[in-house]
Amino acid sequence: MKVILKADVKGTGKKGEIVEVSDGFAKNFLLKRSLAEIATASGINEVEQKRTADAFHKAENIKALKEQAAKLGGSEVKVAIRTGKNGKVFGSVTTDKIAAALSELGYEVDKKRITTKEPLKNVGTYDAEVRFMEGVVAKIKVHVVPLE
Numbered sequence: 533m534k535v536i537l538k539a540d541v542k543g544t545g546k547k548g549e550i551v552e553v554s555d556g557f558a559k560n561f562l563l564k565r566s567l568a569e570i571a572t573a574s575g576i577n578e579v580e581q582k583r584t585a586d587a588f589h590k591a592e593n594i595k596a597l598k599e600q601a602a603k604l605g606g607s608e609v610k611v612a613i614r615t616g617k618n619g620k621v622f623g624s625v626t627t628d629k630i631a632a633a634l635s636e637l638g639y640e641v642d643k644k645r646i647t648t649k650e651p652l653k654n655v656g657t658y659d660a661e662v663r664f665m666e667g668v669v670a671k672i673k674v675h676v677v678p679l680e
Contacts, residue, residue, distance in 0.1 A: 533558045534571035536579055541567055548579055594665070601670040604641070604662060608673040609633040615655065615678040625652035625676050630660060634672075652676050 533555045537545050541562065545551045550571050553562065562568035569575060611633050614622045627646040634641050641662055648660045655676050662670045 535562055535568040536571050536575050537562075537568050539567050548582065550576060550579060594668070597664040597668050600639075601662070601664050601668050604634075604639050604670040604672065606671070606673075607634075607637065607639070608675060609637065610675045610677055611652075612677050612679040613655075621653055621655065621676075623653075625674065630674055633674075634662075648674070 534550060534552055535558050537547055537549050537551060540546050544553060544562075553568075558568065558570075563570070609630060611625050611629050613625055613629075616622065627643040627648070630646050630648075631641050631643040645663050646660055647663065648658060650658070652658050652674065655678060658674045658676065660672050660674050662672060664670070
């Protein structure tokens with residue numbers, strides 16, 4: 533019997549999938565617990581339309597993230613931090629400060645998406661990456677300058 537799963541069922545399939553199961557399993561377990569519905573022509577068509585729409589929205593989202601990464605890539609951000617008389621930095625530059633500096637430039641980026649290779653504890657120029665998703669990365673430069 534073909535059924536459309538309404539929820540994830542371990543060992544059978546994920547929500548929204550059309551699967552072939554035995555009649556007894558479908559009637560006594562899946563249908564009784566409202567985990568599935570019998571696959572009718574209209575139900576199958578609905579699932580296919582939903583799958584197509586989800587794929588389209590995912591592709592649009594990826595396209596938007598790639599455009600944002602292309603705009604952001606190569607940007608340079610200046611972050612000011614307190615320093616002592618001899619140039620020693622108090623604390624370090626965090627990803628929160630980098631995200632705030634990017635928002636001043638007009639880019640809204642979550643601080644969790646920003647990574648640096650090393651802690652930014654000295655005045656100078658450092659490389660950082662903004663990871664939008666796997667495979668979509670923008671490289672930026674962070675200039676750490678003394679607070680005036």
